[in-house]
Amino acid sequence: MDKETFRKFGHEFVDWVVDYLDSVEDYPVRAQIKPGETLNRLPDSAPLVGESMEHIFKDFREIILPGMTHWQHPSWFAYFPANNSPPSILAELLTAGMGAQCMIWETSPAAAELEEKVLEWLRQMLGLPEGMNGVIQDTASTTTLVALLTAREKATGFKSNRKGFQEKLFVYVSEEAHSSVEKGAKIAGYGTDNIRRIPADENFAMIPAHLEAAIVADKKRNLKPACVVATVGTTSSSGIDPLKPIGEICRSYGLYLHVDAAYAGTAAILPEKKWMLEGVEHVDSFNFNPHKWMLTNFDCSVHFVKDPGSLIRTFEIHPEYLKTDVDALVKNYRDWGIQLGRRFRALKLWFVIRSYGIEGLQKVVRKHIHLAELFKGWIEEHELFEIVAPVHLSLVCFRLNDSRSEEELNILNRELIERINQTGKVLLTQTTLKGKFVLRMAIGSRTTEERHVHQAWEIIVSMAKDILGKNNVNI
Numbered sequence: 304m305d306k307e308t309f310r311k312f313g314h315e316f317v318d319w320v321v322d323y324l325d326s327v328e329d330y331p332v333r334a335q336i337k338p339g340e341t342l343n344r345l346p347d348s349a350p351l352v353g354e355s356m357e358h359i360f361k362d363f364r365e366i367i368l369p370g371m372t373h374w375q376h377p378s379w380f381a382y383f384p385a386n387n388s389p390p391s392i393l394a395e396l397l398t399a400g401m402g403a404q405c406m407i408w409e410t411s412p413a414a415a416e417l418e419e420k421v422l423e424w425l426r427q428m429l430g431l432p433e434g435m436n437g438v439i440q441d442t443a444s445t446t447t448l449v450a451l452l453t454a455r456e457k458a459t460g461f462k463s464n465r466k467g468f469q470e471k472l473f474v475y476v477s478e479e480a481h482s483s484v485e486k487g488a489k490i491a492g493y494g495t496d497n498i499r500r501i502p503a504d505e506n507f508a509m510i511p512a513h514l515e516a517a518i519v520a521d522k523k524r525n526l527k528p529a530c531v532v533a534t535v536g537t538t539s540s541s542g543i544d545p546l547k548p549i550g551e552i553c554r555s556y557g558l559y560l561h562v563d564a565a566y567a568g569t570a571a572i573l574p575e576k577k578w579m580l581e582g583v584e585h586v587d588s589f590n591f592n593p594h595k596w597m598l599t600n601f602d603c604s605v606h607f608v609k610d611p612g613s614l615i616r617t618f619e620i621h622p623e624y625l626k627t628d629v630d631a632l633v634k635n636y637r638d639w640g641i642q643l644g645r646r647f648r649a650l651k652l653w654f655v656i657r658s659y660g661i662e663g664l665q666k667v668v669r670k671h672i673h674l675a676e677l678f679k680g681w682i683e684e685h686e687l688f689e690i691v692a693p694v695h696l697s698l699v700c701f702r703l704n705d706s707r708s709e710e711e712l713n714i715l716n717r718e719l720i721e722r723i724n725q726t727g728k729v730l731l732t733q734t735t736l737k738g739k740f741v742l743r744m745a746i747g748s749r750t751t752e753e754r755h756v757h758q759a760w761e762i763i764v765s766m767a768k769d770i771l772g773k774n775n776v777n778i
């Protein structure tokens with residue numbers, strides 16, 4: 304591609320992105336295609352001769368776009384958000400333009416030092432203990448795996464790295480923990496049979512007394528507890544494990560404590576939500592995803608550690624071809640995680656934080672929390688709906704309940720969510736809480752306003768009416 308064509312399409316694509324984000328509301332939230340549809344519209348093999356960008360862009364609009372689900376839609380209420388923002392997108396453009404591979408300090412010094420500084424800003428913003436060091440990983444799943452590996456090494460005196468796994472180690476999580484802990488325990492060699500699932504209370508938070516009992520019981524049988532993964536903001540219901548008692552238990556039994564705050568961590572920038580992290584001084588590592596709720600393009604997951612030494616000792620490797628003269632003076636982030644090659648992710652985070660400012664980010668998060676409270680109020684007022692979990696942040700778990708049997712309610716609510724999502728106007732996802740099938744309304748798109756939440760509520764009520772039958776006078 305010649306320079307002028309590059310420039311022309313560069314301008315055109317920026318225009319396209321601006322217009323797309325401005326009108327994304329007009330698309331159905333969920334892709335309206337069937338499995339295989341995109342596949343069948345694509346040629347079976349690559350073109351021998353290069354094609355024009357006009358042609359490629361046309362196919363992007365006609366083949367790819369209709370098969371996309373629109374995560375930046377203001378009526379995106381599914382999973383958790385993965386919100387982006389103009390400053391983040393602009394930074395991604397520069398990142399792509401420089402095409403730097405930031406594996407060690409020397410390969411991109413400013414990238415390494417910007418990462419260090421921006422993460423120190425974030426540490427302060429969240430109120431994490433002084434002296435905690437940050438590194439950017441790709442996702443929360445990777446961070447949990449990295450934490451499990453570090454915990455494994457600490458528990459074995461850094462022997463399993465050399466000798467392989469010699470003894471069984473145990474991991475403790477709440478029954479509400481994310482599936483990535485199970486995946487991490489598989490990969491890190493703990494084995495899924497050696498995960499202890501600690502019961503959660505009626506607020507879906509880990510019960511510390513049960514945690515302690517499980518650790519004591521295992522120790523009595525000469526088994527070796529190694530790691531606890533606590534969750535601040537569980538995926539199903541935003542349940543918050545109490546870090547203080549859990550941390551004290553970990554300290555007294557010498558266990559590694561990792562905190563997964565993938566979604567909820569962003570809310571810790573609000574003074575009124577700092578209570579979620581009470582006891583965080585006890586944790587060994589802490590993770591949250593700016594790519595979920597902090598307006599930073601996927602992927603960007605932030606990992607803070609109390610003792611970088613054990614992390615580095617777990618991952619470091621010193622082949623001749625990676626040695627440099629400044630190794631002793633700088634941070635080489637290749638030793639802070641799994642991959643060698645690293646993207647320049649700090650740039651977009653820096654752009655976002657500077658462009659919004661702490662207050663600007665707080666405003667966005669507060670708006671989402673406010674909208675969730677509003678929605679919660681409508682649910683509570685309606686006699687056919689009920690709230691199923693405490694609303695700590697911007698996630699509301701609810702269901703239709705007309706007092707039929709639990710089994711029938713599960714069927715009813717399953718039908719309800721499918722009807723709601725079929726409208727294409729909103730997208731919600733579901734979960735089960737203590738055996739109940741519930742709908743999750745997760746608010747966090749940058750452009751979501753009250754009217755979008757209200758429209759969702761109207762659709763929910765109208766679909767519920769449809770299902771229950773128009774002769775039901777209660778609605």
Ligand SMILES: *Cc1c(COP(=O)(O)O)cnc(C)c1O
Nearest residue numbers: 442443444481537538563565566
């Ligand atoms: C979303 C989520 C994850 C997974 O995040 P990835 O970055 O996609 O790996 C892990 N834990 C919790 C609590 C989450 O909400």
